[in-house]
Amino acid sequence: MASIRSEPRTFNRLAARDSSTDLVATLTHAKLVRINKVTQEVEPWLAERWTASADGRRIDLQLRQNVVFSDGHPFTADDVLFSFAAAYDKRAASVLADSLRIGGRNLEVIAPDPHAIAILFPTPFAAGVRVLDNLPILPRHKLDAALRDGTLASAWGLSTPLSELVGLGPFVLADYRPGQRLVFVRNPRYWRTSPDGVALPYLDRLTVEIVPDQNAELLRLAAGQVDVTNGEIPPEAYPTVKRAADAGRVRIVELGVAAEADSLWFNLKPGAFAQDARAGWLQRDELRRAISLAVDRKAFADTVFLGAGEPVYGPETPANRKWYWTGTPQTPHDPAGARAMLAPLGLSDRDGDGMLEDARNVPARFTLITQKGRPRLERGAAVLRDELKKIGITMDVVALDANAVAERIGTGRYEAVYFHPSKSDTDPASTPDFWFSSGAAHLWNMAQPEPATEWEARIDELMTRQIASLDEGERKRLFDEVQRIFIEHAPVIYFAAPRVNLAMSSRVVNATPAATMSPLLWSPDTMAVVH
Amino acid sequence: MAVLLVVAVSSASLVLARLAPGDYATGALGIEARRETVEQARARYGLNKSIAAQYRDWLSRAVRLDFGNSLLYDRPVRDLVPERAANTAILAVSALVLATLVGLPLGIVSGTHRGVVFPRAIRSVSLLFLSLPPLLTSIFLVFVAARTGWFPISGIRSAVAPPGGAAADLLHHLIVPSAALALPLAAMFERLQAQAMSEVINEPFVRAALARGVPRSRIVWRDGLKAALRPVAAVYGLVIGALLSGSFAVEVITSWPGLGSLMLDALRARDVYLVAGCAGAGAAFLAFGTLVSDLALAIVEPRATQ
Numbered sequence: 070m071a072s073i074r075s076e077p078r079t080f081n082r083l084a085a086r087d088s089s090t091d092l093v094a095t096l097t098h099a100k101l102v103r104i105n106k107v108t109q110e111v112e113p114w115l116a117e118r119w120t121a122s123a124d125g126r127r128i129d130l131q132l133r134q135n136v137v138f139s140d141g142h143p144f145t146a147d148d149v150l151f152s153f154a155a156a157y158d159k160r161a162a163s164v165l166a167d168s169l170r171i172g173g174r175n176l177e178v179i180a181p182d183p184h185a186i187a188i189l190f191p192t193p194f195a196a197g198v199r200v201l202d203n204l205p206i207l208p209r210h211k212l213d214a215a216l217r218d219g220t221l222a223s224a225w226g227l228s229t230p231l232s233e234l235v236g237l238g239p240f241v242l243a244d245y246r247p248g249q250r251l252v253f254v255r256n257p258r259y260w261r262t263s264p265d266g267v268a269l270p271y272l273d274r275l276t277v278e279i280v281p282d283q284n285a286e287l288l289r290l291a292a293g294q295v296d297v298t299n300g301e302i303p304p305e306a307y308p309t310v311k312r313a314a315d316a317g318r319v320r321i322v323e324l325g326v327a328a329e330a331d332s333l334w335f336n337l338k339p340g341a342f343a344q345d346a347r348a349g350w351l352q353r354d355e356l357r358r359a360i361s362l363a364v365d366r367k368a369f370a371d372t373v374f375l376g377a378g379e380p381v382y383g384p385e386t387p388a389n390r391k392w393y394w395t396g397t398p399q400t401p402h403d404p405a406g407a408r409a410m411l412a413p414l415g416l417s418d419r420d421g422d423g424m425l426e427d428a429r430n431v432p433a434r435f436t437l438i439t440q441k442g443r444p445r446l447e448r449g450a451a452v453l454r455d456e457l458k459k460i461g462i463t464m465d466v467v468a469l470d471a472n473a474v475a476e477r478i479g480t481g482r483y484e485a486v487y488f489h490p491s492k493s494d495t496d497p498a499s500t501p502d503f504w505f506s507s508g509a510a511h512l513w514n515m516a517q518p519e520p521a522t523e524w525e526a527r528i529d530e531l532m533t534r535q536i537a538s539l540d541e542g543e544r545k546r547l548f549d550e551v552q553r554i555f556i557e558h559a560p561v562i563y564f565a566a567p568r569v570n571l572a573m574s575s576r577v578v579n580a581t582p583a584a585t586m587s588p589l590l591w592s593p594d595t596m597a598v599v600h
Numbered sequence: 601m602a603v604l605l606v607v608a609v610s611s612a613s614l615v616l617a618r619l620a621p622g623d624y625a626t627g628a629l630g631i632e633a634r635r636e637t638v639e640q641a642r643a644r645y646g647l648n649k650s651i652a653a654q655y656r657d658w659l660s661r662a663v664r665l666d667f668g669n670s671l672l673y674d675r676p677v678r679d680l681v682p683e684r685a686a687n688t689a690i691l692a693v694s695a696l697v698l699a700t701l702v703g704l705p706l707g708i709v710s711g712t713h714r715g716v717v718f719p720r721a722i723r724s725v726s727l728l729f730l731s732l733p734p735l736l737t738s739i740f741l742v743f744v745a746a747r748t749g750w751f752p753i754s755g756i757r758s759a760v761a762p763p764g765g766a767a768a769d770l771l772h773h774l775i776v777p778s779a780a781l782a783l784p785l786a787a788m789f790e791r792l793q794a795q796a797m798s799e800v801i802n803e804p805f806v807r808a809a810l811a812r813g814v815p816r817s818r819i820v821w822r823d824g825l826k827a828a829l830r831p832v833a834a835v836y837g838l839v840i841g842a843l844l845s846g847s848f849a850v851e852v853i854t855s856w857p858g859l860g861s862l863m864l865d866a867l868r869a870r871d872v873y874l875v876a877g878c879a880g881a882g883a884a885f886l887a888f889g890t891l892v893s894d895l896a897l898a899i900v901e902p903r904a905t906q
Contacts, residue, residue, distance in 0.1 A: 070759070075865070078628070078672055085628060162640040164629060222644065226674035247673075247683060248857025249756055276759045280855045281864075284739065285754045288746035294753060472622030472870050478631045479638065490631060502632060510632040 840889020
């Protein structure tokens with residue numbers, strides 16, 4: 070028995086990206102390759118082997134033979150071609166399309182024979198097959214008509230007869246009660262077997278209860294009514310779960326520090342504060358560096374994550390073992406140094422009240438928006454407010470709901486944001502929209518026609534080389550330099566990341582916990598329970 | 601009047617949800633989505649139209665009882681809302697019945713006895729529950745359910761029907777959420793009834809009946825009760841409204857798949873059509889509750905309807 074906090078929006082993974090829709094796709098579909106969320110390595114999946122060309126622009130994949138969908142229809146290269154066509158279809162406007170593009174351009178996919186696929190990249194792409202982990206392979210025989218008549222976006226909605234929902238995954242959706250639960254049963258035609266030849270999945274049935282309230286969800290876990298939840302234990306709930314663990318009903322797994330930290334960034338779009346009296350200092354690097362110096366990261370981690378956090382100093386955390394820059398400078402806690410850094414901007418205490426004003430006597434004050442209803446973001450914003458007050462900066466915190474925050478960020482109507490953007494993969498080549506100045510997720514100044522600053526132009530150049538290089542050592546060196554520049558100019562400031570704790574019932578065995586969107590259910594076919 | 605109320609409330613909800621910052625496309629696609637992708641999605645959902653144009657389109661369909669498709673679930677609102685409204689009705693009716701069965705008799709006891717320990721205890725407990733919102737009572741009851749294992753912590757039905765059958769399973773799941781709603785309500789009924797009873801018991805006709813030797817219990821439970829039910833019957837309409845608003849929090853805490861939790865999801869997602877549908881259903885509940893209140897008053901006090 071598992072639980073999720075919200076209903077899936079659809080059974081069509083192309084149409085929505087919420088965690089519940091993604092979970093349904095994980096349980097019922099399969100991909101060409103799978104990124105192992107524990108090791109971060111790529112594993113053969115529906116593609117059993119592949120070769121890459123020397124120039125990094127072509128990958129040839131051999132598909133597994135004798136694989137069939139859950140309704141018995143054979144899986145062939147046609148289904149792969151179809152899945153890409155569906156993801157790229159303009160009328161469908163799939164949420165997955167951007168994650169399957171390189172430099173804003175679609176991949177070209179050809180099928181030399183029914184069990185082979187060739188992927189042609191518009192530019193050399195070192196991350197190679199990793200991008201294929203973004204696309205579930207869909208049944209052409211079920212969805213082709215919808216693609217042709219332009220209704221794919223609304224295909225496989227929540228009222229679709231369950232017999233139509235066909236996939237290559239370990240489970241089949243057998244029952245759906247809106248607002249209550251989803252019941253999955255094993256796919257008898259699933260293609261994977263265990264190393265000793267036993268047909269997977271081990272579980273015959275997986276019930277996913279919809280429990281919107283986190284407290285109720287954790288109580289059900291502690292009471293043994295649910296075996297796994299679809300998220301990590303929040304710090305404030307740890308004592309409850311710990312008591313259940315001490316009583317032997319639950320097992321807690323600590324996964325170490327998370328790969329992502331909450332982020333503070335300013336609106337650095339040129340001209341955003343053109344009519345504002347604070348234009349002279351609000352977008353300056355020195356302000357952000359001063360903020361970084363002003364915050365005691367250890368105290369921040371202890372307060373925000375209730376003792377279960379670690380200080381973070383750059384865009385990657387040590388959890389990203391492969392790409393974390395080991396030379397990341399550990400910014401000290403230096404409030405005096407922070408004040409000194411602000412002085413050249415004209416910010417000093419001109420009236421002796423302990424708060425800073427600029428040369429025109431405008432108070433050093435700005436507004437930070439964050440998401441309401443997410444305790445760690447609200448706590449983090451409160452700590453930042455208090456720390457900045459000590460160096461004379463007033464930060465007004467405005468908590469808005471998620472939609473309003475997304476709207477402000479998307480339209481650029483904000484001064485500063487404290488939020489938790491998520492990454493799809495640890496390989497920086499898979500998140501170009503964040504690193505490139507032209508990217509849609511280049512948070513502080515999105516989708517620039519030309520890089521607005523020299524350092525962003527430099528990062529663009531380094532990332533272009535990083536993505537294209539086939540030499541892993543060279544890629545690492547280039548990305549280390551990207552991180553160095555990023556930390557120096559601090560377009561985004563990071564303070565701490567939580568230590569990730571997961572909990573599961575004591576009867577669950579063979580789980581592979583990982584700090585990812587579905588931390589226990591990302592690998593559902595090898596999970597089992599003992600009675 | 602009821603129809604006007606439903607139309608007005610639905611219209612206002614749709615417009616207000618539309619005016620709130622952000623929209624369904626922004627929320628669904630996230631901050632990482634390209635601007636073009638967001639604009640495509642907004643065009644597909646009709647969110648790029650002006651509020652007036654969107655409202656006009658919605659109204660022209662609504663008069664044909666087509667309330668649009670939920671953006672969140674991609675299902676007709678007129679299918680989604682009744683499904684969930686039925687669950688809320690089950691919860692509301694059971695809470696009302698429970699509150700009535702508990703609150704009225706306790707109110708009679710506490711209103712007709714003064715200076716005795718038990719009635720004083722009833723008054724104290726009522727005051728406690730009056731000050732507790734349904735949100736807190738539901739959290740408390742969920743905690744008790746988790747600790748004792750006597751009741752399901754959440755949900756409306758078990759994944760596997762127990763030996764007692766589906767109806768017994770539903771009743772078992774109903775206990776925690778309906779008690780969470782019923783307890784503050786029962787407290788209100790108890791206070792109202794107690795106040796009314798203590799006034800009636802001092803009426804001349806009651807003193808005269810006692811003097812004639814009519815048993816006290818008969819006077820209290822037959823003659824006095826009928827007179828004292830007036831204020832309770834009069835508030836039933838308001839109670840239905842309170843039940844609806846209280847059920848929002850209870851449904852979320854106890855994972856009861858009702859109108860309240862659906863409305864919350866719709867508001868969070870800025871699903872303007874579903875918000876309008878849920879609000880309209882809520883208004884319909886209120887109108888129905890007012891009718892029930894009028895009927896109850898008519899039964900208790902026929903002269904009030906003349």
